[in-house]
Amino acid sequence: MDLQRNNSSSPSSSSNSINNSNPNKTTPSRDDPMQSWWESVSKARSRIHALAAILPSSSSHSLSTLADSDRPALSLLSSPAAYSAISASLSGSESDPLCHWLYDTFLSSDPHLRLVVLSFVPLLSGLYLSRIHSEHSPSLAGFEAILLAIYAYETKIRAGKPLLVTIPDLSHPSIYHSPLRKPPPSAAATPPSVGVISPPLEPQSAVKSTKRGCIVGVALHCYYSQISHMPSWSKLEFCRFSAGWAGQDCPCRTEFDPVGNDVNGGEIEIEELEIEMGNLQILEAEAKKGDRIPLPWEILQPALRILGHCLLGPLNSQDVKDAASYAVRCLYARASHELVPQAILATRSLIQLDNRARDAAKAAAAVATATSNASTPTKLKNPEILLVSK
Numbered sequence: 001m002d003l004q005r006n007n008s009s010s011p012s013s014s015s016n017s018i019n020n021s022n023p024n025k026t027t028p029s030r031d032d033p034m035q036s037w038w039e040s041v042s043k044a045r046s047r048i049h050a051l052a053a054i055l056p057s058s059s060s061h062s063l064s065t066l067a068d069s070d071r072p073a074l075s076l077l078s079s080p081a082a083y084s085a086i087s088a089s090l091s092g093s094e095s096d097p098l099c100h101w102l103y104d105t106f107l108s109s110d111p112h113l114r115l116v117v118l119s120f121v122p123l124l125s126g127l128y129l130s131r132i133h134s135e136h137s138p139s140l141a142g143f144e145a146i147l148l149a150i151y152a153y154e155t156k157i158r159a160g161k162p163l164l165v166t167i168p169d170l171s172h173p174s175i176y177h178s179p180l181r182k183p184p185p186s187a188a189a190t191p192p193s194v195g196v197i198s199p200p201l202e203p204q205s206a207v208k209s210t211k212r213g214c215i216v217g218v219a220l221h222c223y224y225s226q227i228s229h230m231p232s233w234s235k236l237e238f239c240r241f242s243a244g245w246a247g248q249d250c251p252c253r254t255e256f257d258p259v260g261n262d263v264n265g266g267e268i269e270i271e272e273l274e275i276e277m278g279n280l281q282i283l284e285a286e287a288k289k290g291d292r293i294p295l296p297w298e299i300l301q302p303a304l305r306i307l308g309h310c311l312l313g314p315l316n317s318q319d320v321k322d323a324a325s326y327a328v329r330c331l332y333a334r335a336s337h338e339l340v341p342q343a344i345l346a347t348r349s350l351i352q353l354d355n356r357a358r359d360a361a362k363a364a365a366a367v368a369t370a371t372s373n374a375s376t377p378t379k380l381k382n383p384e385i386l387l388v389s390k
Contacts, residue, residue: 040110044073047105047113051076051086054097059085073112077119080233087123092131092143099142106149117146119234121223125216126241129299130291132212144207150219155201163197163221197301213298220302227309232317235310239323242303246330247292295334297342304331304346311354325354 045067052063063082066075076082090098102124106117128143198221207215223230223238295303310316310324328350335343 040112041070041072043108043110044076044113047101047108048072048076051082051101054101055085055089071112073110073116077112077116077229078231080231083119083231083233086120090123090127092124092127092138092140094139094141094145096142099146102146103142103149106146106153115226115229118150118223118226119230121150121219122234122238122241125219126237126244129216129245129293130241133293134291147215147219148204148207150222151201151204151215154218154222155203158201160200162199165195165197167193167195169193213296217296217298217302220299220306224302224306224309227306232320235306235316235320236323238303238306239310239320239327242307242327243323243330244291245293245295245303246327246334295331295343297340300331300343304328304343304350307331308350311350312357321354325351328354 048063048067052060052067055063059081062079063076066072066079066082069075086098090096092099102117102120105113108114124143124146128140128147131137131140198218201214201218204211204215227235307324307328310320311328313320316324328347332344332347332351335347
């Protein structure tokens with residue numbers, strides 16, 4: 001299979017064939033849930049067996065176990081061993097069999113299999129962007145084919161329309177803080193402000209240098225749209241790559257950290273703050289997986305949305321939150337040095353939200369500890385027995 005040859009037509013044509021080519025095949029599945037489930041399971045098992053044939057024999061047994069489960073695609077998605085095995089073997093070249101597997105798997109009609117491929121977007125984009133900007137860049141046609149497939153899929157979904165967001169008008173009172181009342185005629189006639197998150201997408205048959213940021217940014221947007229289904233190690237991978245992309249480790253990274261005087265009048269040391277935030281000294285040694293790269297807004301905007309989820313998502317592990325906290329601070333330092341207003345505003349806001357969330361968690365833990373100590377019964381002391389010698 002020639003990945004470069006299929007980039008120009010395969011993603012969109014394959015998607016069309018999935019949806020339109022054989023209606024007689026999908027109609028019975030829609031009427032029979034059991035048949036639809038079995039087709040999905042069979043397809044997922046076939047893809048897992050194909051993956052087992054590519055990876056080293058040491059990973060074949062664990063993959064066979066995943067294929068035998070009732071939900072093989074989701075089992076593959078939630079398997080850290082499978083993720084590590086694929087990550088260790090990816091090269092990104094045109095002849096890379098794993099790139100072929102990811103490409104063909106994404107073009108399948110099963111949404112759970114697409115989630116498996118999307119979980120590798122942080123790794124794919126991280127390795128691709130880090131290597132494409134190196135002096136001796138190898139062939140990365142395999143990575144580009146996968147990114148183009150995701151881009152073509154999103155282009156078809158958007159159907160030539162931009163991504164918009166309605167911006168609230170701060171001149172009008174909020175219905176949550178003011179009693180309901182009939183707005184004046186001038187206010188009622190004012191149209192809401194609309195912001196453009198992403199302009200309409202144009203079909204792309206190759207990853208040109210002028211379109212690279214847009215294509216990678218669309219892939220990151222697709223990842224963000226399904227981020228609630230992504231495993232923690234995938235999010236952690238993205239946080240570490242983001243810290244490496246920023247490549248900025250100056251003192252202004254800690255500008256908004258709450259370093260000051262404690263209640264006893266003693267100065268809070270930087271080391272104590274890093275322990276509170278999950279031992280950031282370890283993160284500094286392990287977090288940076290990529291090299292410093294150009295960060296256009298097409299890439300930085302979805303990256304900050306992903307980091308915002310990793311930073312503030314209530315179900316995220318503490319490791320993910322700490323890695324996101326470190327990455328956001330590195331990006332803030334980068335934006336401060338390059339004087340990018342929207343990036344400074346976004347990263348600074350995330351840092352302040354992170355500090356407030358950590359202060360609230362610390363206060364809640366203190367209250368819980370005080371309540372636990374108050375409810376713990378104190379052990380009664382035995383009465384003293386005085387021995388009097390006769």
